Structure formats: structure tokens, C-alpha cells
Amino acid sequence: MQIPTATSPDNFTPELLGSGETSCSTINKGGAGPVVLVCEHASPYIPKYFNGLGLADEIKSSHIAWDPGAFDLAKCLSSKFDAPLVHSNISRLVYDCNRGAGEASAMTARSEIFDVPGNVEISSSEAHARIEQIYNPFSITLDKVIEEKKSLIATPLLVTIHSFTPVYFGQKRDVEIGILHSSDSRLANEMLALAPMFGNIKIERNQPYGPEDGVAHTLEEHGIKNNLPNVMIEVRNDLLADSEGAKRICEVLFKLISLSQPKLVNSANGEQ
Numbered sequence: 001m002q003i004p005t006a007t008s009p010d011n012f013t014p015e016l017l018g019s020g021e022t023s024c025s026t027i028n029k030g031g032a033g034p035v036v037l038v039c040e041h042a043s044p045y046i047p048k049y050f051n052g053l054g055l056a057d058e059i060k061s062s063h064i065a066w067d068p069g070a071f072d073l074a075k076c077l078s079s080k081f082d083a084p085l086v087h088s089n090i091s092r093l094v095y096d097c098n099r100g101a102g103e104a105s106a107m108t109a110r111s112e113i114f115d116v117p118g119n120v121e122i123s124s125s126e127a128h129a130r131i132e133q134i135y136n137p138f139s140i141t142l143d144k145v146i147e148e149k150k151s152l153i154a155t156p157l158l159v160t161i162h163s164f165t166p167v168y169f170g171q172k173r174d175v176e177i178g179i180l181h182s183s184d185s186r187l188a189n190e191m192l193a194l195a196p197m198f199g200n201i202k203i204e205r206n207q208p209y210g211p212e213d214g215v216a217h218t219l220e221e222h223g224i225k226n227n228l229p230n231v232m233i234e235v236r237n238d239l240l241a242d243s244e245g246a247k248r249i250c251e252v253l254f255k256l257i258s259l260s261q262p263k264l265v266n267s268a269n270g271e272q
């Protein structure tokens with residue numbers, strides 16, 4: 001990176017996104033369904049500015065850069081619910097939009113067993129620019145979509161869609177779908193109560209991660225602060241490897257969420 005001599009490094013803000021590169025997008029913005037969908041790890045795209053963060057091609061397309069299959073699954077749910085879907089257009093290795101500004105893991109120098117050379121020594125001006133140009137637009141976009149949805153529907157649900165790798169640090173993972181929550185477990189509880197209807201799928205609470213792993217940022221920042229019942233869905237990515245599998249999981253999640261939704265509206269009304 002070249003820093004102009006006329007400007008002090010602390011005041012210099014690099015332009016990280018070039019022509020045609022954007023932080024995030026919204027699909028089905030005016031969708032009338034009672035759900036707001038989010039996919040923070042939808043894309044492995046690394047903007048040109050970063051020179052691939054010094055990673056080999058096979059790492060740039062691996063699960064450390066994004067959640068393979070999650071975006072297609074989120075789009076399927078967006079279509080079935082007629083719900084807006086806010087998704088990142090940039091790899092989580094550049095900025096993980098499921099992490100708050102200032103969290104070290106938002107721009108990690110090591111993910112699982114891989115080093116990320118371009119994140120080892122990030123200047124303060126570049127770190128600030130990543131927050132300003134990648135995280136903030138994502139967060140503001142999601143805020144606006146939620147605000148609009150809340151003005152039309154009493155108790156919309158916030159659902160974030162992720163995938164996880166079947167083998168992590170050499171350990172095989174048996175769980176197939178994780179239903180994750182932080183301090184607000186309303187939606188997760190309803191979904192888990194219904195999960196036995198899909199007895200052939202291993203569905204578990206707060207697996208393979210939980211809020212203690214720092215993965216609940218979007219739920220807390222956008223769900224809990226807005227008092228929206230919220231859940232983070234983690235699907236083992238081998239189940240999303242082909243379109244048949246992804247469609248099956250989409251049907252399962254659509255059923256679990258849509259059967260849960262009316263109960264949450266009733267309980268919210270009852271409490272008011």
C-alpha cells in the first residue's frame with residue numbers, strides 16, 4: 001500500500017472497494033413475509049485492493065473465506081418466505097460482518113489451521129477503513145431493512161444463515177443443523193421443540209458453536225436490541241453440496257421457522 005507523503009498515515013483513509021465492488025446487497029427488499037434473513041458469510045470475494053490477502057487459491061475458496069452453500073440456502077428461504085435477505089458481498093477474512101467493530105476476530109490473522117498473511121499487520125488506518133467501508137454499510141443496511149419490516153409487521157423474526165465444515169481441526173462433526181441463540185431463545189426453543197418431526201436429521205442447540213464463541217453479534221446487535229425473536233442457523237456444508245440437498249434443508253428450515261412464527265407473535269402480543 002502506498003501512503004501519500006503529504007498526508008499523515010493516521011489521517012489517510014484508503015479506498016478499499018473499487019469499481020463494481022460493494023459491501024453488501026439486499027435481495028427481495030420489499031418481500032412481505034414475517035422474516036428478515038441475513039447471510040454474513042455469503043461470499044468468498046476479496047476486493048482487488050487486498051491482493052488476495054496473500055492466500056493460495058484453494059484457501060481463498062475454502063470454508064475459512066465464506067460459508068459454502070449458505071447463500072443459496074438463504075436465497076431459497078427468501079423466496080419461500082417472500083422475505084428480504086441482506087448478504088455480504090465480501091469474504092469474512094477481509095471483515096467478518098458477524099463481528100462488531102473492534103473485535104479482533106473481525107479481521108483474523110489465523111483461521112482454523114490457516115494463516116492469513118494480509119491480516120497480520122493491518123495499519124490502524126486500514127483497520128478503520130475496513131470497518132467504515134465494509135462493516136458499517138452492512139450493519140446500516142440491515143438496520144434499515146429491519147426498521148422497514150417492523151413498521152409493517154408486529155413481530156418479525158430475524159434469521160441468520162450459515163454453514164460449517166464437516167471436519168474442524170481434524171475432528172469430524174456429527175451435528176447436521178445447529179440452532180443457535182444468545183440470551184433470547186424464544187425462536188430457537190420453538191424450532192427445537194418441532195425438530196423431532198425431522199428425526200432423521202441431527203438438529204442441536206448451540207452446536208457446533210455457541211454464543212460463548214463470539215458468533216452471536218448479529219443476533220445481539222440487530223435481533224435482541226430490536227426485541228425481534230432471532231436465531232442463527234448453522235448447516236453442515238456437505239448437506240448443501242448439491243442443489244437437491246440444499247432444497248431439502250431449505251424445506252426443513254422453512255417448516256421449522258414457519259410453524260414457530262405464529263406462536264411467537266401470540267406470545268409477544270400476550271406480554272404487551
Ligand SMILES: [Zn+2]
Nearest residue numbers: 041067162163
Ligand atoms: Zn458463518
